[in-house]
Amino acid sequence: MKKIKCECGHVNPEGTVLCEACGKPIEENQHIDGNDKRKLLNMRYDGSARRSQTYNKSIIDKTWNFFSSVKVGVWLIVITLIASAIGTIFPQEMYIPADAESRDPSIFYAERYGLLGQIYYQLGLHNLYGSWWYMTLIALIGISLVICSIDRVVPLYKALKRQKPKRHETFINRQRLYSETKSVTKEEKEKMVNRLKQLRYRVSEQDGHILAEKGRFSRWGPYVNHIGLIIILLAAILRFSSVLYIDEYVWVREGEQIVIPGTGGEYLIENKDFILETYDENDERFQESIMQQGGMIPSNFQTNAIVYKQQEADVTGAESELEKIAEQEIRMNEPLKFDGYTLYQAGYQLDEFKSMTFGIYDTEDEDEEGLGSFTVDLTSPESTYELDNGFTVNVDKYYPDYYMDDGVPRSETNYPRNPAFVFSVYPPETETPEISFVGIGRNIPATEENDYTLGLEDFQVRDVSGLTVRRDYTLPLFGIGAAIFMIGVTQGMYWYHRRIWIHPKDEGVLVAAHTNKNWFGVRKDIEKIIEDTNVNMVEDQQELDKK
Amino acid sequence: MDLLTISSIALYTAFVLYLVATGFFGATIKDKQSDKRKGNISGKIGITLTIIGFIAQLVYFITRWIVSGHAPVSNLFEFMTFLGMCMVLAFIIIYFIYKLSALGLFALPIALIIIAYASMFPTEISPLVPSLQSHWLYIHVTTVSLGQGILAISFVAGLIYLIRQIDQSVKSKKTTWLETVLYTIFLFIGFIVITSTFNLMDYNATFEYTEQNATTTTEYHLPAIAGPNDGTLLTEDTMQPLFETPEWMQGADAGRKFNTVIWSVITGSILYGLVRLILRKRVGAAIQPMLKNIKPDVLDEINYRSVTIGFPVFTLGGLIFAAIWAQIAWDRFWGWDPKEVWALVTWFFYAAYLHLRLSRGWHGEKSAWLAVAGFGIIMFNLIVVNLVLAGLHSYA
Numbered sequence: 030m031k032k033i034k035c036e037c038g039h040v041n042p043e044g045t046v047l048c049e050a051c052g053k054p055i056e057e058n059q060h061i062d063g064n065d066k067r068k069l070l071n072m073r074y075d076g077s078a079r080r081s082q083t084y085n086k087s088i089i090d091k092t093w094n095f096f097s098s099v100k101v102g103v104w105l106i107v108i109t110l111i112a113s114a115i116g117t118i119f120p121q122e123m124y125i126p127a128d129a130e131s132r133d134p135s136i137f138y139a140e141r142y143g144l145l146g147q148i149y150y151q152l153g154l155h156n157l158y159g160s161w162w163y164m165t166l167i168a169l170i171g172i173s174l175v176i177c178s179i180d181r182v183v184p185l186y187k188a189l190k191r192q193k194p195k196r197h198e199t200f201i202n203r204q205r206l207y208s209e210t211k212s213v214t215k216e217e218k219e220k221m222v223n224r225l226k227q228l229r230y231r232v233s234e235q236d237g238h239i240l241a242e243k244g245r246f247s248r249w250g251p252y253v254n255h256i257g258l259i260i261i262l263l264a265a266i267l268r269f270s271s272v273l274y275i276d277e278y279v280w281v282r283e284g285e286q287i288v289i290p291g292t293g294g295e296y297l298i299e300n301k302d303f304i305l306e307t308y309d310e311n312d313e314r315f316q317e318s319i320m321q322q323g324g325m326i327p328s329n330f331q332t333n334a335i336v337y338k339q340q341e342a343d344v345t346g347a348e349s350e351l352e353k354i355a356e357q358e359i360r361m362n363e364p365l366k367f368d369g370y371t372l373y374q375a376g377y378q379l380d381e382f383k384s385m386t387f388g389i390y391d392t393e394d395e396d397e398e399g400l401g402s403f404t405v406d407l408t409s410p411e412s413t414y415e416l417d418n419g420f421t422v423n424v425d426k427y428y429p430d431y432y433m434d435d436g437v438p439r440s441e442t443n444y445p446r447n448p449a450f451v452f453s454v455y456p457p458e459t460e461t462p463e464i465s466f467v468g469i470g471r472n473i474p475a476t477e478e479n480d481y482t483l484g485l486e487d488f489q490v491r492d493v494s495g496l497t498v499r500r501d502y503t504l505p506l507f508g509i510g511a512a513i514f515m516i517g518v519t520q521g522m523y524w525y526h527r528r529i530w531i532h533p534k535d536e537g538v539l540v541a542a543h544t545n546k547n548w549f550g551v552r553k554d555i556e557k558i559i560e561d562t563n564v565n566m567v568e569d570q571q572e573l574d575k576k
Numbered sequence: 577m578d579l580l581t582i583s584s585i586a587l588y589t590a591f592v593l594y595l596v597a598t599g600f601f602g603a604t605i606k607d608k609q610s611d612k613r614k615g616n617i618s619g620k621i622g623i624t625l626t627i628i629g630f631i632a633q634l635v636y637f638i639t640r641w642i643v644s645g646h647a648p649v650s651n652l653f654e655f656m657t658f659l660g661m662c663m664v665l666a667f668i669i670i671y672f673i674y675k676l677s678a679l680g681l682f683a684l685p686i687a688l689i690i691i692a693y694a695s696m697f698p699t700e701i702s703p704l705v706p707s708l709q710s711h712w713l714y715i716h717v718t719t720v721s722l723g724q725g726i727l728a729i730s731f732v733a734g735l736i737y738l739i740r741q742i743d744q745s746v747k748s749k750k751t752t753w754l755e756t757v758l759y760t761i762f763l764f765i766g767f768i769v770i771t772s773t774f775n776l777m778d779y780n781a782t783f784e785y786t787e788q789n790a791t792t793t794t795e796y797h798l799p800a801i802a803g804p805n806d807g808t809l810l811t812e813d814t815m816q817p818l819f820e821t822p823e824w825m826q827g828a829d830a831g832r833k834f835n836t837v838i839w840s841v842i843t844g845s846i847l848y849g850l851v852r853l854i855l856r857k858r859v860g861a862a863i864q865p866m867l868k869n870i871k872p873d874v875l876d877e878i879n880y881r882s883v884t885i886g887f888p889v890f891t892l893g894g895l896i897f898a899a900i901w902a903q904i905a906w907d908r909f910w911g912w913d914p915k916e917v918w919a920l921v922t923w924f925f926y927a928a929y930l931h932l933r934l935s936r937g938w939h940g941e942k943s944a945w946l947a948v949a950g951f952g953i954i955m956f957n958l959i960v961v962n963l964v965l966a967g968l969h970s971y972a
């Protein structure tokens with residue numbers, strides 16, 4: 030590696046722009062930071078030698094340089110920003126509204142949004158955030174972030190560590206804040222140094238040259254926050270593993286006890302009761318608003334649940350025992366947690382049918398005197414029901430959630446929300462059945478000549494709770510990443526790295542200052558330290574209106 | 577007098593005080609260099625009134641909280657009002673750092689417009705649906721608003737910078753863009769003017785129309801220029817719509833919202849036109865001479881400083897607290913809901929801004945444009961996303 034020796038004696042690595050020790054511009058490298066075209070020095074990385082600015086031969090160099098460019102980084106951010114925004118034009122697939130006529134994306138987008146919707150769907154924009162190219166963009170930002178940071182943090186660290194209080198004059202007079210004073214007394218200089226110390230600057234001296242510095246740690250803020258971002262990205266990748274991340278959904282009926290999916294059969298949940306409460310329409314505070322919104326504003330969704338753990342059976346074949354491990358009222362914003370799993374109140378279905386009792390009547394009988402009845406348990410309907418009076422009823426068709434689709438009966442879901450049946454009724458000692466269709470509020474005999482009619486005598490309903498089951502061991506990692514990010518931004522944004530140089534020249538001094546942000550603040554500091562001395566106030570050499 | 581009345585009066589008081597304070601900040605600007613002392617005095621009166629106004633608004637906030645039993649940040653009116661309050665707070669803080677009176681002359685009117693805009697939406701106290709019943713609602717919303725309030729100051733500084741710096745002697749792309757920004761502000765004023773006018777007249781027209789295969793009614797409080805798609809007017813003696821809202825405009829009350837937009841554009845344009853007629857030059861050109869005494873470097877610094885202060889606050893509230901709450905309430909900390917996505921877009925945008933500031937050439941005017949655009953994104957998220965792309969966070 031070609032080293033560059035400065036006239037102050039310091040040996041700099043190849044690619045250095047400003048001597049690490051004295052800051053003298055190194056002639057042949059001034060184009061790197063664009064100093065050759067300007068009066069002011071680019072101080073962003075203290076003129077340190079960055080790999081990306083030094084080598085550009087091999088493919089590795091070129092890749093490195095590509096990703097370490099802030100310009101590329103900003104482009105990646107902007108492209109991702111635009112892509113993200115496009116994803117909100119129409120709802121994403123998972124947000125297709127429940128009341129849509131068809132929730133099938135291939136139909137929904139075209140039907141509701143016309144041609145644009147069709148195009149949106151065909152470009153795959155209805156699933157944008159999970160698409161390979163969106164994830165690639167995020168990954169590229171991640172790569173860029175890592176390379177960019179490494180490229181700068183090491184040289185910057187070295188340059189700041191090796192800097193000497195004694196600087197070359199050209200370094201001083203090409204700072205943004207600068208002043209020259211022809212004659213300054215020793216007392217005045219001491220006064221300045223003391224005030225710098227009062228302002229909590231770390232002051233160091235070399236042959237009468239003074240460097241006052243504070244807040245250097247703020248320079249590491251960006252690198253710290255980038256580390257935070259990287260941790261968040263890693264956590265997101267880990268989420269693809271099912272060991273660390275489980276996401277299931279379970280419907281539990283009142284009174285039912287079922288295995289919780291995703292737990293390998295180890296845990297069971299019992300739904301003791303589901304409760305839905307609404308705001309009191311007579312509550313003075315909310316009256317008006319409730320009226321405006323058409324009444325019935327829910328105030329609480331709640332499942333009273335018990336979680337059991339399956340005990341290992343001691344003897345094979347023996348009934349395994351259930352141990353109650355948690356009992357809680359699960360509400361929105363109050364999930365139930367046990368052994369690393371979390372159950373969230375996520376949905377509900379009121380008044381789902383549990384069982385239905387049908388009676389058989391003689392069609393001619395005006396009084397509808399029952400000839401017999403049978404009860405269908407909707408959780409497990411049987412195929413045949415034998416009645417005491419000799420009747421036999423076969424269940425030919427069962428539609429748990431009945432609706433008419435162009436004249437064809439179908440079931441919308443598998444849940445008994447609107448059950449309907451096609452029964453074959455065999456009166457005693459007959460071979461030919463009578464066909465009957467029975468649903469809620471419907472009773473249609475297949476032919477006009479049916480001798481017997483079926484009717485709904487009784488039914489039982491119960492509520493169903495929808496719960497999401499989560500186990501997410503990546504959460505702490507996200508938390509740590511977010512915390513580090515916040516520490517990093519705070520460090521970089523709320524603290525400032527300020528340096529003030531006092532450079533003796535003949536009878537007087539040159540004063541120069543640099544800060545990474547908040548120039549207003551460092552000017553105020555300088556005003557304080559030169560108060561009642563002869564030293565001239567620094568001038569801002571970068572005036573925007575002069576351009 | 578019940579607490580709710582006190583609350584409303586307090587908000588009204590705050591509004592008037594901000595208005596008067598704006599006048600005093602305006603007085604500082606007209607002064608010649610020689611009148612510096614007088615300028616200082618009116619600046620001091622201005623900031624004092626602003627602080628009293630802020631306290632009045634705090635009274636509004638706290639009393640309303642007591643009445644409703646939850647922090648008043650749960651519907652569009654409450655939320656936007658709070659944003660206005662955060663903007664004023666951010667302005668007060670920045671004012672004490674930089675002592676720039678001109679900032680008040682622009683920041684306060686914008687806060688005023690936001691508060692007035694908010695008041696056009698239903699102001700009744702509404703109960704909280706279960707997903708909102710969490711302390712995280714307050715923590716999240718207040719932090720986001722504070723972040724946005726601080727970022728809004730960067731917009732104000734950017735706007736002043738542009739009016740001060742852009743060459744108004746000839747018409748150019750820049751002057752046109754700047755006028756567009758100012759014109760947009762007029763549209764908001766137009767909305768406020770026309771809505772309050774018809775509110776005072778108690779105008780009401782009910783329409784019946786079908787949405788998602790169900791017949792619903794919608795109430796227009798402005799005469800219908802655009803009626804609902806396939807709607808029929810039920811109220812007698814009111815204006816028949818001139819045309820129907822096109823079918824591709826979807827969502828609840830699309831017709832009514834579209835009609836409001838039309839009215840705001842018409843009213844705003846008339847106001848803007850009148851002002852142009854009186855001034856006989858571009859609005860930007862008319863304000864420019866008043867800003868001669870302000871140093872552009874200070875404006876650029878305030879622009880950047882507000883972003884550096886506001887960005888971490890916004891990240892904390894808009895992304896981190898939001899994620900924590902979403903994890904507790906909806907079992908996932910991130911769900912790509914439109915509101916969330918736009919918070920992310922805002923965040924990306926300001927991240928890009930910060931990175932662009934690392935290079936030379938992006939300070940000054942370009943930063944000012946970016947600050948204006950950033951605030952545009954924030955407003956888009958608050959208004960368009962809420963009213964049009966509404967997802968889980970739908971307030972209105």
Ligand code: HEM
Nearest residue numbers: 096097098099101102103170173174177251518521927930
């Ligand atoms: C969304 C992703 C990103 C976020 C949120 C982010 C955030 C930040 C923040 C807040 C700063 C501090 C800025 C300041 O103090 O003014 C910063 C600095 C920086 N970022 Fe990023 N960054 C992101 C992506 C990137 C990428 C992709 C690159 C690579 C090209 C990059 C390169 C840098 C550099 C070089 C600095 C300046 C370091 C210094 O001042 O010493 N960042 N970043």
